[in-house]
Amino acid sequence: MTSPAAATTPPPHLSDPDILSAIETVRADVARLHGELVRYGLVVWTGGNVSGRVPGADLFVIKPSGVSYDDLTPESMILCDLDGSVLPGTPGSERTPSSDTAAHAYVYRNMPDVGGVVHTHSTYAVAWAARGEEIPCVITGMADEFGGPIPIGPFAIIGDDSIGRGIVETLSGHRSRAVLMQNHGPFTIGVDAADAVKAAVMCEDAARTVHIAREAGPLIPIPQDRVDALFSRYQNVYGQASDERR
Numbered sequence: 001m002t003s004p005a006a007a008t009t010p011p012p013h014l015s016d017p018d019i020l021s022a023i024e025t026v027r028a029d030v031a032r033l034h035g036e037l038v039r040y041g042l043v044v045w046t047g048g049n050v051s052g053r054v055p056g057a058d059l060f061v062i063k064p065s066g067v068s069y070d071d072l073t074p075e076s077m078i079l080c081d082l083d084g085s086v087l088p089g090t091p092g093s094e095r096t097p098s099s100d101t102a103a104h105a106y107v108y109r110n111m112p113d114v115g116g117v118v119h120t121h122s123t124y125a126v127a128w129a130a131r132g133e134e135i136p137c138v139i140t141g142m143a144d145e146f147g148g149p150i151p152i153g154p155f156a157i158i159g160d161d162s163i164g165r166g167i168v169e170t171l172s173g174h175r176s177r178a179v180l181m182q183n184h185g186p187f188t189i190g191v192d193a194a195d196a197v198k199a200a201v202m203c204e205d206a207a208r209t210v211h212i213a214r215e216a217g218p219l220i221p222i223p224q225d226r227v228d229a230l231f232s233r234y235q236n237v238y239g240q241a242s243d244e245r246r
Helices: 017-039 101-110 123-131 140-146 162-171 193-216 224-236
Strands: 049-053 059-062 078-081 116-119 178-181 185-190
Touching (some): 017 059, 078 101, 101 162, 123 178, 162 178, 162 185, 185 193
Antiparallel strands (some): 049 116, 116 185, 178 185
């Protein structure tokens, strides 16, 4: 039986001070960012999750399953390898990770530029997913942030990497950083966890606005050349040089 002292000792390959520092930074960021999901009304109860890749290591941090958002701390975040396996002997490893861990792991393995993944059950985005309908790009904010429509991903069951495969298949080569998994809800990706949370906030804002607009009358499409120009300006010119789209 593993002693309590041994259970808190990091595995030997985690002895690099730089990696340990990066893990602690990501733990703190991911714990804090879960509060943003609550702040923007993107989740209910314990649903939804944020994860962040650890720079310089094949590791990521994700929330534990079924734990109240009020009780999430950096120490309760769970460290996993890119197969989705919990690293024993690390803080939080006594808990079960999010039920979406396999999906996050699949995204990290197959999209090396992705540094953050978010899943929410935000109301309007889920409503579009329930209809199996992409959100058309009819507002400039969508053109800025997503470069076009927010696509629908395939129906997939929670528990293995099926959802992850659907995310990767749908978003590979696509400008959008959000996908609406059919009958389930939105997943977003970003250069880091904060960027993926921003995409989740903007996805729900677009889902709500376009839904309301369509209820009021016909939608007016934005010509593709204008979408391209808006996306290019926002991604390359807007904001401060260090913002990375945030």
